[in-house]
Amino acid sequence: MSDNVKINVNGLQIESEPNKLLIEACEDSGIHIPRFCWHKRLDPVGMCRMCLVEIETPRGKMLVPSCTTEVSDEMVVDTESEIVKKAQEGVLEFLLINHPLDCPICDKAGECPLQDQTMAYGPGESRFVEEKRHFEKPIPISEIILLDRERCILCARCTRFSDEISGDPLIEFIQRGNKTEVNTFPNEPFKSYFSGNTVQICPVGALTSTSYRFKARPWDLKSTRSTCNGCSMGCSVELNSSQNKMLRILGVDNEHTNQGWLCDRGRYNFEYLNSDQRIKAPLKKTESDREETTLQEVYSDLSKIIEDRSNKITFLLGSNLTNEEFTSFNEFSNKLGNHDNSIYLNEDILFKGFFDENIENAKIEDLNKSDAIIIWAEDLKETLPVLYLRVRQAVKNGVKLVIFGHTNSTLADIADVYYSGETVSNNFEIVKDISKLKEIKEFIKDKNVTAILGKASPHQSDQSIEKLFTYLKDNANLKLLNAFNGGNSFGAFQTLGSVKGNREFSSEVSKETTDLLFVVGADPIGKSIFSSNIKNIINEIPTVVALDLFMHETSELADYIVPTSSTLGEKEGTFTNIEFRTSRIDKLIPSPGQALSDWEFISGLSNFCKFEGMSESLTDLNNKSFDSFDLDTKPTFDNLDKPRNLDGIINTSVPNITTTDESIEFSDSFFVGKKLYGDKVTERHSKSISLLGSSQFIEGNESTFEKYKLNSGKCILVQENIEITVSYKINPSLPDGLIFFPKNRRNMNKLDFSKNIQILPSHSMEVLNVN
Amino acid sequence: MSWDEKLIKQAKKIVKLYPQKRSALGPLLHLAQSKDGYISDDSVSVISELVGITEVQVKSVSTFYSMYKQEPTGKYLLSVCKSISCEINNSNSIIDVVKDFTGLNNNETDEEGLFTFEAVECIGACGGAPAIQVNYETVEGLSTENTLNLCEWLKNETPDLVVADELQNKFGGTKSFDWAIADNSGTTGSVPGFQTLNTTKDKK
Amino acid sequence: MKETILLTKHMRENPEDSHLIKSYEKSNGYTTAKKTLLGSSPEKVLEEIKASNIRGRGGAGFPTGVKWGFLAENEERYLVINADESEPGTFKDRILLERDPHQLIEGIIITCFAANIKNAFIYIRGEYAKPARRVQSAVEQAYQNGYLGKNIFGSEMDLDLVVHLGAGAYICGEETALLNSLEGRRGEPRLKPPYFPAVKGLYMKPTLVNNVETISSVPWIVENTGEEYNKLGVEGSTGTRIFSLSGHVNSPGNYEIEMGSTFGDFVETLGGGIRSNKKVKAYIPGGASAPWFRGDQLDIKMTIDDVANNNSMLGSGAVVMMDEDTNLVNAAKSIVSFFAHESCGQCTPCREGTTWLEMILDRVASGRGRTSDLELLLDICDNISPGLSWPPKMTTICPLGPSAVSPITSLMKDFREEVESMIPTKVLL
Structure with a gap:
């Protein structure tokens, strides 16, 4: 603290870290300076001129923008002088002369910085008698974003975000001077995974979301803070609802995780909550169909199976459950005498990872503090989008980046080294002696390195990635993030005794091992690469119970379907992210119909079975989930609700992931992975984004597709009696001969990736038929 | 890409002049202007690939500068200066003559694609005010009569090559300074005649 | 000279x-x-x-x-x-x-x-x-x-x-x-x-x-x-300098001179005097950004410091002479519209203010001015360049916005009557 500088603001002495921007230093000391263009997470541009203050200089008092002026020792600042006030009033008047007076129909009204600051600092009346600048009222600039250029005050927040933060500058200033407008290029929409952030940081109603437009008034909104469970990043969010409907999700600035940003799927994948397709009552399969039943009847039927101790019971759990629910299933499973080898997690890429006492788990913020970042994992942009932003930020701050192919090619542009085809084979083996790769050595030898490691494709062997890990461990001061990306998978690791995945499920489970199967919040038949195997297994197991929100390819095969609450907004609990940070999941809206939390169902069933010693409340489950942790850092509800813990608490632990070591046999000619948008049932029922994951395609480089003689833009994937017509996209960073299949796109689950897939040219007639 | 091989080759030569590719953006936009008489969306796409930025980034730059035209221009771009020295030397009357003759308002192009008219800010011919540029070739010391003559001559002769010295000799008056020896190089199209752009030619 | x-x-x-x-x-x-x-x-x-x-x-x-x-x-x-x-x-x-x-x-x-x-x-x-x-x-x-x-x-x-x-x-x-x-x-x-x-x-x-x-x-x-x-020249303004002389002079052009003589001398000798022997109403000593001098200020010396001491600038060395018949409101409007056209648009006061000034001057010049416009013009200027002092204070990143203020403050300070005379005094109902 001794390095701090002392400055005088409005006669008050305040202290600040050196080199801080004046506007921030003042903010930290409770002195608010109005602003539009300045945003804590963006580079300052000093454009709106609202934050002008007076400082004393050897040449007298000077007006300077506090967002571009760094504090210096003994600086004397006046943020409220007559000159400052006059300047601010002037800026507001200038901004308003061309701003439409359509506040009554503007989504932003009520939470609009321009409106608020006009109240606080603005002139009382307008002296502008000329005609305002006109633009066509809102124009769609993507499927999910609308732009109203008349409202825009040209603060450059959206353009800076897309350029600096997300790295996809598709929205820019066009024209100059008084004619300046923000816009996209014709036929080149604002197709960014992160576009919703620009709506959130827009200081006026210029950028709006289709999903929220005209839906509510800010003062009618109920809100709560929660954690996004879309991937293992665990972004802090604020949920907004009105009249018991979820209407909006905003990013919360959690310094440790998302720093305010969200990916668009995390932000917009909520409309399914209000879908009339939600299952609202328990269903039971009949001879020909299924019929509504009661929870009591389900309990009664199941308890009969459970009471027969010779019956074996298995669980396949989705990774979107809360920690408390995982604990509840674990407890229940233990009661059944199953111990923990009967619980499977609905994850395709599960392997033992790199966890032990000798490996230091990285925190996300370590990325910024490292000398270098090494990445070999599934595509971060598609699977951990906000972690991708954090990597970009670290590189912008000067951290070196080394990428191993072939999945993270979107980071290749900013990477210092990108190891592609010559170093990494098509089945993801490093074919060169790592110790002889001189580029990587230069960046890591005895340096602080943060690695993000995980299997790049399900068919990558454990040994392949271990080889890189061992090299890094031996040569650098290594910290590591295990890149498991499934929702609350780290919560599952922590709370379930041991964990296995879909691969183990499909090889171990059968009617011999299982009489009763619970499939909870999971659609492996629709989305797993082991789909066909799992389908066969589910079909032969005598009794299958699905706990889910919707009917889908897996739940429709179940004998009993129990409607459950969504982890998003309909449940309380906790979530643990990729760095083992546990934070709150909160409830804002009621569940539809008879839907109940998964733990409530288990609790009810346990009661019915007269099991004793089971946790009886959510608080019990919460406490039990973190039994072994220190009292201080135990992420109990009480602890997490303390102001200092709102951003979550880290408790690293060593999970027990008991996967088989055998590699999956894949052809060298393809690999599979996820795209951010797919056609998961929740996405299909979220209108705003439902089309974003609807296209079907494969990716490969130009010469690969040439070999297949593709030229019409479409091709046919053929396997046994299956034919799927898809388009093919050129991805120049893929090595020759390697083709990517996005497994979460429609129909991809029909393919068996352990068998050969033929790719045939599609003739134009057939293309017409498809469309 | 819809630029022909020759143009692409020239573009790549320009890119090589600079330590960083993006610096070539300005000259490449001039090149696009010389190709079509304006910056077409198609050229924007070509340029965005050549310098490695997005199309809207190219558009953002191209719309910032007044010489990159966003709409097709005529064979002759008539730019009459209206800044202070010209303003106080009756540039308004010159503007009126050009408007009357062409029937065009500011920033309009006639249907034949012959003339585009614009009233522009200072072209650095203040000593020879009022002044005009035809395809960025300057004519100084205009009278209303000579302005009309200039327009008629362009319409009747439709020269492919526009040369400042030739126009000045025919239609100009007081100059900003002694131009000394006459130059015979000029330009074709609404783009400055400049070697790097291959837009300058010599009149025989 | x-x-x-x-x-x-x-x-x-x-x-x-x-x-x-x-x-x-x-x-x-x-x-x-x-x-x-x-x-x-x-x-x-x-x-x-x-x-x-x-x-x-x-x-x-x-x-x-x-x-x-x-x-x-x-x-x-x-x-x-x-x-x-x-x-x-x-x-x-x-x-x-x-x-x-x-x-x-x-x-x-x-x-x-x-x-x-x-x-x-x-x-x-x-x-x-x-x-x-x-x-x-x-x-x-x-x-x-x-x-x-x-x-x-x-x-x-x-x-x-x-x-x-x-x-x-x-x-x-x-x-x-x-x-x-x-x-x-x-x-x-x-x-x-x-x-x-x-x-x-x-x-x-x-x-x-x-x-x-x-x-x-x-x-x-x-x-x-x-x-x-x-x-060569004088202390603070050494060497020669090429001045661009334009406006209502008999011999406009570029003149290379040592700094230190007066504007009057410069115009009379090298510039050949004002056309038709008219009087100078106002002149710009250093390009469009510079505040104007009046015709009775021709004895100011052409040095960086002398001009600055008289609250203007030698700037780019562009001297523009405006004779007694010049419509100074039009002249100011021309300069203001120049800066409005050339504003890059980053800073709010410059982007919005210069265009607004242009709109008001346009009204005044075409006889649609209001009495309140004079104070409004000055107040808008003040919001771009607080205090309207010289050298200008700025609410902007660069001096372009404040440059647009120069002709208006010159007009209001020295030629206010001319502006007022263009505002209709009676409103017909």
Whole structure:
């Protein structure tokens, strides 16, 4: 603290870290300076001129923008002088002369910085008698974003975000001077995974979301803070609802995780909550169909199976459950005498990872503090989008980046080294002696390195990635993030005794091992690469119970379907992210119909079975989930609700992931992975984004597709009696001969990736038929 | 890409002049202007690939500068200066003559694609005010009569090559300074005649 | 008074071919550069420049030697010649580019030698097609003769020079906007701090940005010593300077003179007086950005400091005379619309304010003014340039916005009655 500088603001002495921007230093000391263009997470541009203050200089008092002026020792600042006030009033008047007076129909009204600051600092009346600048009222600039250029005050927040933060500058200033407008290029929409952030940081109603437009008034909104469970990043969010409907999700600035940003799927994948397709009552399969039943009847039927101790019971759990629910299933499973080898997690890429006492788990913020970042994992942009932003930020701050192919090619542009085809084979083996790769050595030898490691494709062997890990461990001061990306998978690791995945499920489970199967919040038949195997297994197991929100390819095969609450907004609990940070999941809206939390169902069933010693409340489950942790850092509800813990608490632990070591046999000619948008049932029922994951395609480089003689833009994937017509996209960073299949796109689950897939040219007639 | 091989080759030569590719953006936009008489969306796409930025980034730059035209221009771009020295030397009357003759308002192009008219800010011919540029070739010391003559001559002769010295000799008056020896190089199209752009030619 | 001919000597003596390298060589061209590269040192050159006390000819008048001294150490450094001459009233760089491009190139070679620079650019405004052609030809000739490229004059020095054409944006004359433009970006001025070109300039590398006339003066200074140069003109405004004279004078043009005589003397002798023997109503002493002087202020001396002490600036050396018949509201409107058109649009007060001022002046000029418009004009000006003082305070990043204020404050201060007379006093209902 001794390095701090002392400055005088409005006669008050305040202290600040050196080199801080004046506007921030003042903010930290409770002195608010109005602003539009300045945003804590963006580079300052000093454009709106609202934050002008007076400082004393050897040449007298000077007006300077506090967002571009760094504090210096003994600086004397006046943020409220007559000159400052006059300047601010002037800026507001200038901004308003061309701003439409359509506040009554503007989504932003009520939470609009321009409106608020006009109240606080603005002139009382307008002296502008000329005609305002006109633009066509809102124009769609993507499927999910609308732009109203008349409202825009040209603060450059959206353009800076897309350029600096997300790295996809598709929205820019066009024209100059008084004619300046923000816009996209014709036929080149604002197709960014992160576009919703620009709506959130827009200081006026210029950028709006289709999903929220005209839906509510800010003062009618109920809100709560929660954690996004879309991937293992665990972004802090604020949920907004009105009249018991979820209407909006905003990013919360959690310094440790998302720093305010969200990916668009995390932000917009909520409309399914209000879908009339939600299952609202328990269903039971009949001879020909299924019929509504009661929870009591389900309990009664199941308890009969459970009471027969010779019956074996298995669980396949989705990774979107809360920690408390995982604990509840674990407890229940233990009661059944199953111990923990009967619980499977609905994850395709599960392997033992790199966890032990000798490996230091990285925190996300370590990325910024490292000398270098090494990445070999599934595509971060598609699977951990906000972690991708954090990597970009670290590189912008000067951290070196080394990428191993072939999945993270979107980071290749900013990477210092990108190891592609010559170093990494098509089945993801490093074919060169790592110790002889001189580029990587230069960046890591005895340096602080943060690695993000995980299997790049399900068919990558454990040994392949271990080889890189061992090299890094031996040569650098290594910290590591295990890149498991499934929702609350780290919560599952922590709370379930041991964990296995879909691969183990499909090889171990059968009617011999299982009489009763619970499939909870999971659609492996629709989305797993082991789909066909799992389908066969589910079909032969005598009794299958699905706990889910919707009917889908897996739940429709179940004998009993129990409607459950969504982890998003309909449940309380906790979530643990990729760095083992546990934070709150909160409830804002009621569940539809008879839907109940998964733990409530288990609790009810346990009661019915007269099991004793089971946790009886959510608080019990919460406490039990973190039994072994220190009292201080135990992420109990009480602890997490303390102001200092709102951003979550880290408790690293060593999970027990008991996967088989055998590699999956894949052809060298393809690999599979996820795209951010797919056609998961929740996405299909979220209108705003439902089309974003609807296209079907494969990716490969130009010469690969040439070999297949593709030229019409479409091709046919053929396997046994299956034919799927898809388009093919050129991805120049893929090595020759390697083709990517996005497994979460429609129909991809029909393919068996352990068998050969033929790719045939599609003739134009057939293309017409498809469309 | 819809630029022909020759143009692409020239573009790549320009890119090589600079330590960083993006610096070539300005000259490449001039090149696009010389190709079509304006910056077409198609050229924007070509340029965005050549310098490695997005199309809207190219558009953002191209719309910032007044010489990159966003709409097709005529064979002759008539730019009459209206800044202070010209303003106080009756540039308004010159503007009126050009408007009357062409029937065009500011920033309009006639249907034949012959003339585009614009009233522009200072072209650095203040000593020879009022002044005009035809395809960025300057004519100084205009009278209303000579302005009309200039327009008629362009319409009747439709020269492919526009040369400042030739126009000045025919239609100009007081100059900003002694131009000394006459130059015979000029330009074709609404783009400055400049070697790097291959837009300058010599009149025989 | 008469002219002092240094910069314009070669072109005057060789009107038929001054732009060609052979002609320039005949006038002993490139000998100073050769001598310097082969026999002098960067330190010595810098000493001469400092001793000359030459101040930048672009408009701001910053001492050139001091500017060079600020250039930060780095492997990569750049020189950018600002030939984006666009200030209304100014056409003095045009003659140097068109008529004596080799003098500029020689200045560039010497400057790069002094500052250890291997890459230089000449940024010429796009509308200067003919000057740019002449410079490009000259650059090509210089390469052919081994004056540019590798091992210049057989020395160790390498230098590449690129002529870059602008595309119609006055703001690119502001040095940081010029650098953005040269990088292929929008010509928006950068924030100072932290982007001082001498430290973070082109591609964020240390960069010298100098005006055409300044660098064209370098060969003379180095050849004849800074001391000799310093003897010309007056203290604070040494050497000669090319003034662009325009407006209602009999002999408009570029005149190279030593600074120190009065505007009245200048106009009467070199400018041949005001046309039709009319009186001067007002004049602009240093380009459109400068506040005006009244016709009874012709005895002000043409030095940087004298003009500044009278609350205006010598700026780019553009003198515009407006006679007694001039409609000053129209004149002011012309200047304000210039700045409104050329505003880059970054800063709210400039983007919105200049256009608003233009709209009001347009109303007033066309007889639709309101009595309240006078105070409104001044108050808008005050919101762009608080206090309406000189040198101007600014609510903006760069001085473009405050420049639009100059003609209005001049009008209101000295010619208020003329404005009032244009406002209809009675409203017909």
